[in-house]
Amino acid sequence: MGRIYLIDVTNRDGVQTARLGLSKLAKTMINIYLNEMGVFQSEFGFPTTRHESNYLRANLELQEMGVLQPIHLGGWLRATTEDVEKAFELVPGIKDINISISTSRQMINGKFQGAKGEKDILLMASEAIDAARACGAQTIGVNAEDASRTDDDFLVKFGTLARERGADRLRYCDTLGYDNPFTIYNVCKLLAQEVGIPVELHTHGDLGMAVANSVAGAMGVIDGGQDAYINTTINGIGERAGNADLVAVVLALKKSKGLARKYRFGRPIRLSKAWKICKYASYAFNVPIPINQPGVGANAFAHASGIHADGVLKDPENYELYDFKELGRGEPEMVETGREIASGEYSGISGFRHVMGKMDIEFADREDAEEILELARYANVLAQQPLVADELYFIAKYPEITRKLLTLTPLA
Numbered sequence: 001m002g003r004i005y006l007i008d009v010t011n012r013d014g015v016q017t018a019r020l021g022l023s024k025l026a027k028t029m030i031n032i033y034l035n036e037m038g039v040f041q042s043e044f045g046f047p048t049t050r051h052e053s054n055y056l057r058a059n060l061e062l063q064e065m066g067v068l069q070p071i072h073l074g075g076w077l078r079a080t081t082e083d084v085e086k087a088f089e090l091v092p093g094i095k096d097i098n099i100s101i102s103t104s105r106q107m108i109n110g111k112f113q114g115a116k117g118e119k120d121i122l123l124m125a126s127e128a129i130d131a132a133r134a135c136g137a138q139t140i141g142v143n144a145e146d147a148s149r150t151d152d153d154f155l156v157k158f159g160t161l162a163r164e165r166g167a168d169r170l171r172y173c174d175t176l177g178y179d180n181p182f183t184i185y186n187v188c189k190l191l192a193q194e195v196g197i198p199v200e201l202h203t204h205g206d207l208g209m210a211v212a213n214s215v216a217g218a219m220g221v222i223d224g225g226q227d228a229y230i231n232t233t234i235n236g237i238g239e240r241a242g243n244a245d246l247v248a249v250v251l252a253l254k255k256s257k258g259l260a261r262k263y264r265f266g267r268p269i270r271l272s273k274a275w276k277i278c279k280y281a282s283y284a285f286n287v288p289i290p291i292n293q294p295g296v297g298a299n300a301f302a303h304a305s306g307i308h309a310d311g312v313l314k315d316p317e318n319y320e321l322y323d324f325k326e327l328g329r330g331e332p333e334m335v336e337t338g339r340e341i342a343s344g345e346y347s348g349i350s351g352f353r354h355v356m357g358k359m360d361i362e363f364a365d366r367e368d369a370e371e372i373l374e375l376a377r378y379a380n381v382l383a384q385q386p387l388v389a390d391e392l393y394f395i396a397k398y399p400e401i402t403r404k405l406l407t408l409t410p411l412a
């Protein structure tokens with residue numbers, strides 16, 4: 001029986017979303033939290049984009065140091081030989097990549113305007129896979145962009161060629177959120193059977209079905225005899241109406257009627273980290289969590305009406321499918337209501353020592369404190385909001401890595 005793994009794409013699809021972005025430190029914190037949660041892979045960024053290079057390299061260094069273990073760190077790039085070679089030139093230590101190319105007639109005709117056809121797509125994908133292997137990629141996922149508007153026959157052909165060239169996974173992208181649970185179940189079962197390699201589900205919420213589609217697609221893949229890899233984002237943040245929400249996908253797989261008996265995670269997922277990671281992403285993106293968000297919304301465990309309140313007080317299971325404690329909720333949160341000293345880009349040593357002292361971080365000497373303060377100031381320039389405790393801990397613990405994360409040097 002195949003298993004389900006999670007590949008979170010917040011640091012790729014999430015940050016490429018209009019109006020949204022994350023500092024390199026915030027992206028790093030997200031990788032750390034995803035690792036703590038048991039997520040198989042973080043699609044941690046764009047290895048052909050120069051301002052990502054230092055961040056990507058620094059995170060690979062954290063992986064080597066054992067900080068980001070056992071999570072895989074996957075780069076996303078276009079399926080062209082030039083992009084593959086550029087990725088390995090800019091980020092030499094990268095091991096896991098996903099290469100992407102459009103497969104639907106709409107996109108092939110619409111993007112290439114008649115200059116390329118299906119044969120060219122197959123050729124470009126093969127050459128890119130060969131180049132990735134030659135550059136030393138350990139795992140290669142091949143993405144069929146707009147798969148849901150691609151003919152089944154061509155998808156099978158595309159996937160089979162990818163497998164023959166040595167790809168490890170095929171990513172089925174419902175790029176426009178066009179599928180429904182029944183269509184995606186059928187096509188993904190077919191792909192698992194005919195192509196014979198694990199299939200990734202990448203879904204979007206344009207019709208409000210991203211979570212349902214990713215779960216149904218994974219069921220199809222497993223029923224077709226392969227492992228399924230679901231692409232998620234924290235709080236569902238992603239292009240347009242967003243991607244499949246990480247916590248909702250986990251809840252659906254663990255709690256939906258009868259599902260967990262047959263469809264199992266390949267790696268234990270610590271749902272108890274949900275609250276922390278969702279709150280952090282909300283803060284870092286500056287996007288509030290919707291009040292009715294599954295599991296982590298303010299109203300997810302709130303009851304007001306007489307019948308519901310009475311029922312839940314007698315037995316929570318009357319009106320709750322799962323307990324708030326399972327998501328790591330329930331701890332009181334301390335909010336400063338009086339005088340507050342926050343970290344900022346113009347902070348001084350005295351205020352900084354006060355902030356760090358409250359968190360039990362001690363410095364060897366004044367010089368040490370000043371160095372960490374300097375790094376925290378730079379981190380503030382990029383974040384443009386006070387750093388949270390975990391970020392300050394990170395900076396104090398890994399000053400050399402932080403220095404790399406904060407280094408953006410254009411035209412070098």
Ligand SMILES: [Zn+2]
Nearest residue numbers: 013175202239
């Ligand atoms: Zn996407």
